[in-house]
Amino acid sequence: MKILVSGGAGYIGSHTCAELLLSGHEIVVVDNLSNSNESSLERVKEITGKDLIFIKEDITDEMKMEKIFLEHHFDAVIHFAGHKAVGESVSVPLNYYHNNISGSLTLFKLMKKYEIKKLVFSSSATVYGSHNKVPLKEDMPLSASNPYGRTKLFIEEMLRDIYSADPEWSIAILRYFNPVGAHPSGLLGENPKGIPNNLFPYVTQVAAGKRTCLSIFGSDYDTKDGTGIRDYIHVADLAGGHLKALEAVACSNGIEAFNLGTGQGYSVLEIVRMFEKVSGKKIPFQLSERRKGDAAVSYADCSKARILLQWNAEKSLEDMCRDSWNWQMNQTETYLDKELQII
Numbered sequence: 001m002k003i004l005v006s007g008g009a010g011y012i013g014s015h016t017c018a019e020l021l022l023s024g025h026e027i028v029v030v031d032n033l034s035n036s037n038e039s040s041l042e043r044v045k046e047i048t049g050k051d052l053i054f055i056k057e058d059i060t061d062e063m064k065m066e067k068i069f070l071e072h073h074f075d076a077v078i079h080f081a082g083h084k085a086v087g088e089s090v091s092v093p094l095n096y097y098h099n100n101i102s103g104s105l106t107l108f109k110l111m112k113k114y115e116i117k118k119l120v121f122s123s124s125a126t127v128y129g130s131h132n133k134v135p136l137k138e139d140m141p142l143s144a145s146n147p148y149g150r151t152k153l154f155i156e157e158m159l160r161d162i163y164s165a166d167p168e169w170s171i172a173i174l175r176y177f178n179p180v181g182a183h184p185s186g187l188l189g190e191n192p193k194g195i196p197n198n199l200f201p202y203v204t205q206v207a208a209g210k211r212t213c214l215s216i217f218g219s220d221y222d223t224k225d226g227t228g229i230r231d232y233i234h235v236a237d238l239a240g241g242h243l244k245a246l247e248a249v250a251c252s253n254g255i256e257a258f259n260l261g262t263g264q265g266y267s268v269l270e271i272v273r274m275f276e277k278v279s280g281k282k283i284p285f286q287l288s289e290r291r292k293g294d295a296a297v298s299y300a301d302c303s304k305a306r307i308l309l310q311w312n313a314e315k316s317l318e319d320m321c322r323d324s325w326n327w328q329m330n331q332t333e334t335y336l337d338k339e340l341q342i343i
């Protein structure tokens, strides 16, 4: 199939592009590089030995996007493009509503106009809010507590309306849990700008000596060791989930949401210990206050994806930590964040 991959230069997008190429698909990546670097796509080509088309464009620009739709006849769209930082979304909500919602709206309007009705969309476990019991299941009530989460919720609603109006659409909504890890080659990975908000990039930078100490946000949760529990999933498994979702939307109409996680929760302290094991480094940490808005425990029920997509996460926590560490160690100048500050 010929696939439009929005946001394909980013962390999850680049891993998925590699899988798509290896499976014989043709891809056109549209990315404005607001949170990525074109070199990730060079590395995708290096890993796969295959070519792709890259167009540096903003998906909110309807005229430019229409030119792309006119030039290429796409069979399906995988839509990753969007801003994703929860804290930033609270400070600049309009940027998030514009980029994520207007960008998606533009893309969906053009898909309708050019009769491309097969879509895989990146949603997030954040749409479960904080009031559901674990394990989280796709049919549980949804809510959001920040603008980022609301953009995912609105886009999901938009897609359900699009499908109601035209049941020829075929839509897979993928709710990722905590994507981590890197390509086993060490060539692709996550490279957050500035001080990382998320646990894995922060821990790798502490292990590498770029940050002095990890703050563990909350040690008094009602969990096995008092620290927060999450369902971490290796980005390579996640990329595989997109292939399975694409196969599903290619051969049937409908709209379905799928959890992509492992179904297993690990605490912050378990992550620290596993990183110490794979890196052979001591990870200094301090126990700090809970972070506002954090749930104590979040993990998925993945049975729907297992049954309907025949997809299962296969990589272990050790794989996730080892590949994150390799990536950290293998980064070249291109990827190094020149503004990195030691704190």
Ligand code: NAD
Pocket (backbone or CB within 6 Å): 006, 007, 008, 009, 010, 011, 012, 013, 030, 031, 032, 033, 034, 035, 036, 037, 057, 058, 059, 060, 079, 080, 081, 082, 083, 084, 099, 103, 122, 123, 124, 125, 176, 177, 178, 179
């Ligand atoms: P990322 O920032 O690495 O990738 C997103 C890509 O989209 C970037 O390359 C960025 O430059 C591009 N982009 C952003 N706005 C754009 C626009 N208007 N036009 C064109 N390109 C644009 O993020 P990621 O971690 O790969 O996440 C991909 C998707 O998955 C996002 O929609 C994100 O919300 C969702 N998601 C991510 C996580 C996570 O923890 N990484 C969890 C749940 C959901």
Ligand code: UFG
Pocket (backbone or CB within 6 Å): 084, 086, 124, 125, 126, 176, 177, 178, 179, 197, 198, 199, 200, 202, 214, 215, 216, 217, 218, 227, 228, 229, 230, 268, 291, 294
């Ligand atoms: N944590 C720390 N110290 C840190 C960073 C995180 O202790 O420096 C803890 C958090 O309190 C939490 C766990 O590590 O218990 C994981 O935190 P992350 O920030 O890595 O991930 P979150 O679960 O908070 O959120 C992530 C994405 C969201 C997405 C959500 C569900 O950042 O965008 O997963 O997919 F919505």
